[in-house]
Amino acid sequence: MTNNGWTSSRDELLHIELLDWAYDRSGTGHTVPDVSDYLDEHEDVDEAALDAAIGSLSEHGLLEVAVTMGGIRNWSIAPSNAGTAEVRARRDRRQNQAARAVAARDALLDWMYAQKRAGVGSPIPTNVLRDPRGHFEGDPFTEREVDDASAFLADRALVNAAAKGAGGVVLRGDITPSGEVVVEQHGSSLRAWAAAERSGGSQFVTHFNAPVHGQVGIGEQVNQTQTPAGINLEVLQTFLDDIRTAGADLEPVDQTYLFTYVDLVQAESSNPEPDRAMLSGSMDRLKSIAAKVGNAGLTASVGALVTYLVTLL
Structure with missing residues (x-):
């Protein structure tokens, strides 16, 4: 996950969603929820990827795992104290509207850069919601948040709108050369780009x-x-x-x-x-x-x- 909260890969998203799920299930009487329950509820999840996520969360002290005979489906999982604290802290962070807005802009710009590199012309910005980047702390951005982000990027000439809607919302568009600079030289962070612009390209702490x-x-x-x-x-x-x-x-x-x-x-x-x-x-x-x-x-x-x-x- 990037340092301002948007998710950059499916593996990251799976880790967040799995820990959230284990926390919720543990709080509803399922004190040791079975992995089979998760797989039944998430049919699109690959067992190998889930196995890796469980192992990683356990290795980092966020998930407690009871391994039993019969394979991964029979394992039981529950968040550790650290895992519980992280879920609660993450859910608090998800309520920060300003942080969500900043993350949505960065995530959308990064996604549009990837679309251009993949040869996709004038993509629809809200399609980012189908991508791991379309999440803040594992929680999906709303269409309104993406619309606001697209208008913000277009207003600063980081995205070129092929079609616009009300309020400057970009219906279809492409990343501009200036937008590519933000992604390539500033890690897709508009905040880092803006700071560099203000200081003439250098920052001193x-x-x-x-x-x-x-x-x-x-x-x-x-x-x-x-x-x-x-x-x-x-x-x-x-x-x-x-x-x-x-x-x-x-x-x-x-x-x-x-x-x-x-x-x-x-x-x-x-x-x-x-x-x-x-x-x-x-x-x-x-x-x-x-x-x-x-x-x-x-x-x-x-x-x-x-x-x-x-x-x-």
């Missing part, structure tokens, strides 16, 4: 003894928020942003789990009395992911976070 993130003018007063647990949220945000940046080029599934545990750390740290076991477990998972992918920058960023938080736990 200044750290003052680690606690301050961003640009600070001379003589400007900087206020920092500290939780009752002693966690400085501005310092924490710096470390988490560094991890997200270091993980920007990971494989989609690895990136999904990385961002999942980053989100868990952020959410739990904001609580007046954070669950220290949850934070410790999430940090262990982050270290495990960094070691698995062999990314030196990510390992360093995770190490910095752990060094900061371990003194407070």
